[in-house]
Amino acid sequence: xxxxxxxxxxxxxxxxxxxxxxxxxxxxxxxxxxxxxxxxxxxxxxxxxxxxxxxxxxxxxxxxxxxxxxxxxxxxxxxxxxxxxxxxxxxxxxxxxxxxxxxxxxxxxxxxxxxxxxxxxxxxxxxxxxxxxxxxxxxxxxxxxxxxxxxxxxxxxxxxxxxxxxxxxxxxxxxxxxxxxxxxxxxxxxxxxxxxxxxxxxxxxxxxxxxxxxxxxxxxxxxxxxxxxxxxxxxxxxxxxxxxxxxxxxxxxxxxxxxxxxxxxxxxxxxxxxxxxxxxxxxxxxxxxxxxxxxxxxxxxxxxxxxxxxxxxxxxxxxxxxxxxxxxxxxxxxxxxx
Numbered sequence: 001x002x003x004x005x006x007x008x009x010x011x012x013x014x015x016x017x018x019x020x021x022x023x024x025x026x027x028x029x030x031x032x033x034x035x036x037x038x039x040x041x042x043x044x045x046x047x048x049x050x051x052x053x054x055x056x057x058x059x060x061x062x063x064x065x066x067x068x069x070x071x072x073x074x075x076x077x078x079x080x081x082x083x084x085x086x087x088x089x090x091x092x093x094x095x096x097x098x099x100x101x102x103x104x105x106x107x108x109x110x111x112x113x114x115x116x117x118x119x120x121x122x123x124x125x126x127x128x129x130x131x132x133x134x135x136x137x138x139x140x141x142x143x144x145x146x147x148x149x150x151x152x153x154x155x156x157x158x159x160x161x162x163x164x165x166x167x168x169x170x171x172x173x174x175x176x177x178x179x180x181x182x183x184x185x186x187x188x189x190x191x192x193x194x195x196x197x198x199x200x201x202x203x204x205x206x207x208x209x210x211x212x213x214x215x216x217x218x219x220x221x222x223x224x225x226x227x228x229x230x231x232x233x234x235x236x237x238x239x240x241x242x243x244x245x246x247x248x249x250x251x252x253x254x255x256x257x258x259x260x261x262x263x264x265x266x267x268x269x270x271x272x273x274x275x276x277x278x279x280x281x282x283x284x285x286x287x288x289x290x291x292x293x294x295x296x297x298x299x300x301x302x303x304x305x306x307x308x309x310x311x312x313x314x315x316x317x318x319x320x321x322x323x324x325x326x327x328x329x330x331x332x333x334x335x336x337x338x
Contacts, residue, residue, distance in 0.1 A: 001080030002033070011109060014296045015116055017267040027060040027270075027294055030303055033078075040074045041066050041302045061272065061282065065292045065306040071100035071249045078300045081105035087248040088142040102144070102248050105300040113251045113297040114148045115155075117266040121255045122186070122209070129158035129178055131171055133189030133197065134213070136163040144248045145213060149188060158183060165193060172201035175208060182207050189213065191228050192220045198235035205236040211255075212243055229260055245321060249305060251297040254319075262318035270294040271319045273312055288312045288322055 002010070010030070017023050035042050035054045045052065045064045057063065070076060077083060084107060089100040104110065118125055130153045140146045153161040158178070164171040171187075178185050185208040189197070194212055210232060229241040240260035246253035254263040254271070265271060272292040273283040283289035291309040298305075310322040 010299060011112070014268045014299065015112065017296075023267065023270065023296075024060050026296060027063065027303075028057055030296060030299065031057065031060075031063050034302070037079050039078060039302075040070055040076050041304070044070070060270065060294060063294070063304050065274075065304045066302050067306050068100070068247075068249055068308060071102060072098045075101075075103055076249075076302050077103045077105065081300050086142060087144040087147070089248045090140075090143065100249055102250075102301060109297060109299065110144070110147070110251045111151055113266075113268075114151065114253060117253055117255070118152065120266055121257075121264075125152045125155040126157050127184055128152075128156055129174075129183050129185045130156055130161040131174060131185065131187045132163045133165050133171065133187070133193035134163055135165060144246070144251075148253075152186075158185075168197055168200050171197065172203065175201075175205065176203065179203075179205060179207055185209070186211060194232055195220060195228070198232055202235040203237075205238060208236070210236060210238060210241050212241060225261065247307070249298075249301075250293060250295045251301075252295045257318065262314060262316070262320060264318050268296040271311070271313065273319075274306065276310075279306065283312070285313050285315065290325070291319070291321070 010026075013022075013026055017026065032054055035045065044066055048064055052064075066076070071089075083103045083105060085104045087102040087104065089097075115125065122128070130149065132149050132153075134146060134149065135143070136146070149163070160174050164174075175185065175187070185205075187194075187205075187208055187210045189210075189212060191212050191214055194210065212228065212232070225243070232238065232241045240256075240258065242256045242260045243263070244253050244255055245263045252266060252269045254265045254269060256262060257264050263271075270293070272294070273287070273289040274292050275281045275283050276289050279290060288310055289312070291307045291311040293305050293307060294303055295305070296303050308325045310324060311319050312322065313319050
């Protein structure tokens with residue numbers, strides 16, 4: 001078990017990564033830490049690679065990844081650390097989906113992840129007003145997205161930041177008020193809720209960043225992200241609509257840059273693309289396959305996860321999310337609304 005000073009030093013190094021060499025060295029160190037413990041991850045790796053010599057690995061691309069489905073049936077946590085809370089995926093049991101649970105040993109680590117990433121992409125949270133077309137914290141106490149939004153709102157200097165899923169007139173009024181004051185604003189929302197707002201209250205937004213957090217999931221006709229973003233851009237006079245790539249099983253988020261379709265990771269997070277037909281082999285740049293995530297912020301759970309998302313790496317190092325494997329459970333924060 002790690003001592004408290006060792007734990008704090010690892011956390012410090014996670015958020016001090018500056019280059020590929022730093023990332024590789026720390027990823028291998030954290031991999032060896034997890035392999036030295038009796039965890040679901042270490043047992044899975046030993047079964048997958050019976051003769052694996054842990055110390056022989058030289059690059060993070062050699063690290064095995066745990067299928068994300070294990071979070072639905074196993075307690076994925078580093079032994080020796082008390083569980084304080086958990087995040088739960090948003091798939092509803094009424095649709096037959098088994099919900100994942102991500103057990104948390106250090107909520108301050110999650111807060112450091114989302115605050116540091118937000119500052120890297122957008123600047124100081126205190127400078128923004130935050131509006132969320134999402135369920136509130138009382139409705140979804142185990143949602144990682146809602147926890148993050150609540151934490152960001154608490155830092156805002158602007159009164160009125162909050163959750164307004166079922167109050168389109170109120171959110172439109174706040175947007176007009178803050179646009180008039182040239183107040184920087186972040187509008188987070190599910191795809192269908194943002195479309196509802198775009199249809200009922202279209203308006204030019206010059207000082208607002210619109211960030212959609214998922215698709216329709218039965219609330220509206222499913223549409224490609226490009227089509228959704230085009231409708232929202234036209235309704236709000238935006239150059240780009242942005243997105244977040246995150247999930248309850250992770251502690252870190254990637255955000256889109258530029259045109260709003262290309263995601264970039266914070267320095268302690270890495271995306272790799274596995275071949276669809278051979279999950280133990282990597283796909284070439286530009287070719288689509290399954291998304292594997294290294295999230296070093298996920299220190300106390302599992303930092304090496306094979307998701308059921310499809311994507312590809314682009315020449316500039318960004319990545320695109322192209323969809324889901326057909327046999328995957330429907331997921332997304334907009335499934336949290338009953």
